[in-house]
Amino acid sequence: MRDEFKTLRKFDAGKGREGFLYSLPALEEQGIGKISRLPVSIRIVLESVLRNCDGKKVRRKDVETLANWNAKSPANAEIPFVVARIVLQDFTGVPLIVDLAAMRSAVARLGRDPNIIEPLVPVDLVVDHSVQVDFFGSPRALELNLDMEFKRNRERYQFLKWGQQAFKTFQLIPPGIGIVHQVNLEYLAKGVLSSQPSTLNSQLFFPDTLVGTDSHTTMINGLGVVGWGVGGIEAEAGMLGQPVYFLTPEVVGLHMSGQLREGVTATDLVLHITQLLRAQKVVGKFVEFYGEGAASLPVPDRATIGNMSPEYGATMGFFPIDQESVDYLRATGRSEEQCLAFENYFRAQRMFGMPLRGEIDYSVDIDLDLADVQPSVAGPKRPQDRINLPELGKTFRELLEKPVRDGGYGKQNVDLREKHVVELNGSAPRNGEMASTDKKEDQGINPGDELNKIEMVANRPTPDPGKEIEAESREIFAQGRTHVGHGSVLIAAITSCTNTSNPSVMIAAGLLAKKAVERGLHVDPGVKTSLAPGSRVVSDYLEKTGLQKYLDQLGFNLVGYGCTTCIGNSGPLHPNIEKAIHDYDLVAASVLSGNRNFE
Known part of the structure; x- marks a missing residue:
């Protein structure tokens, strides 16, 4: 494995375990950018660029350009972002599995082993887009709708089941379990992932990052995981270990203060934010929420806000990692080892805790007093x-x-x-x-x-x-x-x-x-x-x-x-x-x- 900038460091992963990481503080100590002033979302992307810098698909220049991100005038350059995993749903995800099957067929026709065609990162597909409400108002509605769903989609589901058995890194969440973004939040996301390079005696840890073939993939931003929706070609490139390219974004900081009044829900809050950010024209930008008000929101409320990024036009609606994020992983059944690794990793990278006003440089700063939010509807x-x-x-x-x-x-x-x-x-x-x-x-x-x-x-x-x-x-x-x-x-x-x-x-x-x-x-x-x-x-x-x-x-x-x-x-x-x-x-x-x- 490569270490172009000599930033590989050890850290305490918890439970007596030692791990390695590509250290952003070590990169800053070399005088390459004011990394500690960067938005947390940009730093997580920077870690991926740093870790995957091989002089070919990711160059030294890419690392240096992003490390020197200018809040008021971001570089007009594409970022080669190598994600850690991919999430799919059964409408936009099926063509990707079809393409993998076609590649295996082509390799077999050439007389080679078709099993060499395999996703290089974990891929999860959740079947959620096919169920329809034909039956309702009855104790048997679930059973009858599920029965109809299988009858309508038998051929597609047979193919997906074959895919699960054929590809080692492909996991299928079957019909009748849940919606991809909620399953991702409650079960699939780990916060931090690890691998075992042959040249290291301990595991290498890195942030959980992803792209998905659904616009509301951004729901996972509420947990502090960088990810957004992309098209099928970009997701397929990510499956095969290639970077997902996007233009260096501006980052809008939305400072939250105060608390929601009694009777005001997270839904009221996200509708307020959607109206506010639409007026700010945040299309193609990252939005990062911070401040005491953001820290007071539980992860489910943050996930609701992140989910609606497409509605307010942003690429992401991101909440930095703090104790609420770790507590959510514990509450949803992740192992204690996983939770400790998540917390200790981001502490070692100096990215743990909700930023306060003045600590981060944002392209634009917007204020929102949570006490101003009123019960509302949209439409x-x-x-x-x-x-x-x-x-x-x-x-x-x-x-x-x-x-x-x-x-x-x-x-x-x-x-x-x-x-x-x-x-x-x-x-x-x-x-x-x-x-x-x-x-x-x-x-x-x-x-x-x-x-x-x-x-x-x-x-x-x-x-x-x-x-x-x-x-x-x-x-x-x-x-x-x-x-x-x-x-x-x-x-x-x-x-x-x-x-x-x-x-x-x-x-x-x-x-x-x-x-x-x-x-x-x-x-x-x-x-x-x-x-x-x-x-x-x-x-x-x-x-x-x-x-x-x-x-x-x-x-x-x-x-x-x-x-x-x-x-x-x-x-x-x-x-x-x-x-x-x-x-x-x-x-x-x-x-x-x-x-x-x-x-």
Whole structure:
């Protein structure tokens, strides 16, 4: 192994273990840049450039240029960033495994051993993009949706299972486990990784870094792990040990002070930040959160903020490593050896602890007092269009009449009190049907016709037709009568890793359901309700706290572990409701805990 700058040093990895690292303080002592003043995110990237400097794919000049990063005028140069691992999901990840299979076939045709084609870094693929909410409001919804998912995706899943068995460094997380970003946060991420070079008598430690083929890979930034979403070609290059290239970024420092007021959630905070940073035009930049306010946020809140980096336009929304980061690893079952190595490594690199004002040089500094954040929602067309809760009704009425060219809906002279009666027959799907009816003539679609499901089709797999559903008519999904009009909420979905990874907001939802049930409230049968957590951990604590039963009583039964409504996989509404929307030209609504609402 190479040590171009003579920075290889020993450190105490914990539990009596000795490890090696490429020391950034040692690099600074050589007079190569004011590294201790660099943003933590830049320093972690610099460590990768330093460690992989071989004079070929990473040159000495690359190290020196990044070590001398200028906050106000970053060099117009590409950074060769060699990541430690890759994360994939089953929509954008399958083509990469297909390419590896094709390479093995080509090598075999040349008479060589096909097993020489192997990812050089660990690759994890989480199957989460294929589940759809065909069944809801039933104790069997999870089972039935999972059954339909396997029927629609049998060929794809068979191929992925082959890939797991064929490649030693490829791990597959099967359907029904969780969403890639939440699984990454709770299970896959280690904070610091290690290898055993043949020339060293102890392990070499280095930061956990990654790229993923999903824009919300940035959720892991909340744990202090550098990573973001890339295209398939870049991910494939990373799999084969090649650098991922990107232009030297500006780093926006967002200084947080104060604390969130009672009743204000991490979701309210991230919507506030999204609106704030969109106005600052942070596209292509790193955002680094720091200050006493940032230190007060638990990792799940930080992960919620990091997750929505694509919505506020940044490459990353990064939180530096501190005691909260280490405590989160412990709380989620990582070994004590792993937690100690994580903490001791970043202490040795002088990157442990939340930076305070004046300690780091940022390209731009922005202030945010957490006490200023108010309960809010975002929409209806863009995630940065934040609306304070008391103003929601007034804003909707204004948007309803505002011309389409101005971002409204152009509905003039409407009576919001006017409602249209819709009868719901209340039977379960069967014989391949896709909605809450057993009458095919009511469907408006042919059984198994996927072309009708057009929402966000570019963000999810194209499944095979699934025509066999073992559901009985007595399993009621919707019943009775509903009234729909402009502004009617027709989908209510607890979905997306943005929020379901955060116990505080999930338990709040359960407590709200408990209070609603105790007061005799119920959900209108015209509302399609669903609960799709990002991991089974959520179901575990909702069951143990006794809150799941109240969610079930309101129709928020577990429908699956996957992206569902957040990527447009909400499934169809009752055909009679769809007909009413079409016939009366209604502007209806969905309320979801997802991370986007682009129209």
